[in-house]
Amino acid sequence: MQAQTEGRREANLALLLRTLRARGPLSRAQLATGSGLSKATVAPLLADLERRGLTERAGTTTTQGRPGQLVQLRPGAVCGIGLDVHPGHLGATVTDLTGEVHLRRQTSCDTSAPEHALDRLADLTRRALEDVPKADWAGVTVAIPGRADRATGTATADRLRWRDVAVVDGLAARTGLPIGRVDLDNEANLAVRAEHDSDPVDDLVYLTGDHGVAAGVIANGALVRGADNRAGEVGHMVLDPLGSTSCACGRRGCWETQVGLDAFLHACAPRHDQVHNPELAPGERMTILRTRAERGDARTLDALHRTAAALASGLSILATLLNPRKIVLGGYFAALQDWLVAPQRHGRTLVSASTLGFAAGGRGAALAALRRVLDDPTVVPVKAPKAGGSHEGASA
């Protein structure tokens, strides 16, 4: 009986946290209405959340002449770290429960050597823990541009030349974090969750625009992973079977050979042009190309127009099959949205550019790392009464 009551208590704490997260500062009465709990139940639960440092008071509101205390999530109380891996560079994002980004860092790295990449991911993790010292840490999640096996903690990604790389064990060993605080998932799946977090529509598709092209699909409000965790590998839809370009997967005519970043950069400029320099961050390369396009450079504009047309072919298929409310385009598609996103029209499906840039996967990963706390707020310890501003991390 006790266990059942406790389970109910954790679930109710989680419900209050999610309600505050979705609807901003609320009075106790509003929180009761919003969560479906009684005011008498809400009061002690709120006190519990405050003791854990998760919520704080936020002024008062007046409803029907009676003043009421407002409560909100405490910014920076608990943070999650999201790491993103791309051919040639790594990123780290720290967000708190409110979704605010406390840190975004990017660094070039030869990611084709997995052990070296894991060393650098561990460095990024340690620096994040140091740079946001006041937070409790929920955990770390790594966004993989390929297959992430969450059961074994391993990743396989053709573009990175990774095969069954033990990401979770490797990162836990290097940072000293417990295995249970380290997780990984597919980049597109994490990115679509980040988009869903800011606009929770039931039917949503996110398309990565990087060296690889993959879709994160939410249908009926739930992520579609497929029978073998391979749903959304749309870069390998064969749309140009007579095409001459071989894909990294060994086939010809994959959508990725038409609209992937490699194909696009190749179409934009000769081999020794600075846009091919792996030392430049993707965002910097896109700035160069945007400038060229705005100046009317013929080769750049031709590449943009051909890419927009090939993008339209594939997006039309996604829209026809899934009928999503919205398709969000990320990566370089978003960076060059005036040419690549604006021309897209696919029935009643809204096509828009992600505002998260190349870091969408990392942002989704940081939010995924926070899920542990959102599912059960009691994993965050109760703070000592009258504690100063500095809460020690739960795990760091």
Added chain:
Amino acid sequence: MQAQTEGRREANLALLLRTLRARGPLSRAQLATGSGLSKATVAPLLADLERRGLTERAGTTTTQGRPGQLVQLRPGAVCGIGLDVHPGHLGATVTDLTGEVHLRRQTSCDTSAPEHALDRLADLTRRALEDVPKADWAGVTVAIPGRADRATGTATADRLRWRDVAVVDGLAARTGLPIGRVDLDNEANLAVRAEHDSDPVDDLVYLTGDHGVAAGVIANGALVRGADNRAGEVGHMVLDPLGSTSCACGRRGCWETQVGLDAFLHACAPRHDQVHNPELAPGERMTILRTRAERGDARTLDALHRTAAALASGLSILATLLNPRKIVLGGYFAALQDWLVAPQRHGRTLVSASTLGFAAGGRGAALAALRRVLDDPTVVPVKAPKAGGSHEGASA
């Protein structure tokens, strides 16, 4: 309080019915284990189901030396009617709760005149009610090869030349059935539910093979309808943008222009050949073509091989995007499975032929009509004690 207890009771009755449906004859102890209810709770609920004529005793089993009475669903106790509409013909299917088909009838009909088609659908409904007289009737569901708006009870289908046809009102008025007993849904969505009913895998696609080609998609165990109820309209994926054939939708190169039944029949035989005779049922036309293929007729075989290749292009896209456990091909694909289904290989996705033929939508519709009883068994009235074999219909 009373209402809440009643709600719980109905939910528990529904749970027992579904458990019996999924696992065949069970003892009271097995039913308790299978449903998660206590043996003390199960006993009076079972008595209730029996009083409604939904269950019956089915011999005994011996477990650990102790004999136990087995219970099963009573065959033919409650039936649902599924109606299917195709260009040129109509069908009716009656199934009971066990899934057994009690009646399948097919008739040619000029379906392009909606009022005439509704008259004939009402005839089929009345004949079904007469021909299975001992059943309680759950209701009637119509499978539409196009868009079914369940909120308004209307259907729009290009292939039938139907636009906002008031199917539910029209059929209710003609048969005297209450509006709440008449429903409609998209044919592919109903067919995939029929397939899911016999093999409940979480990620499943059904592809209709008729004049139109559409997919019913189940992901995470739930039907994907999309934001505007238009998901699965895969016949209109543009796979051959340079193709010369115009589609009924006004575009060029839709998958349907390559693999729809019209395109296939056109490729198989000249215009005056008997396979184009609308008086022949689709199954009969397929038998003619199968015979020709088996005799090595060059034109038929060429059409089959080209259709198999175009089918493979689209199936590859479905498999890549959705990563389903299984894709089931219906209609003429299934009728000519040796040439059209057997050659298909798409990663780890199993591709198989439906065993339900052109009536898969009708079968799914009959099962959907039974949902009302499966959700709440108390809609079936308690039978008079010592009643003879003839139960009067609840609504008919």
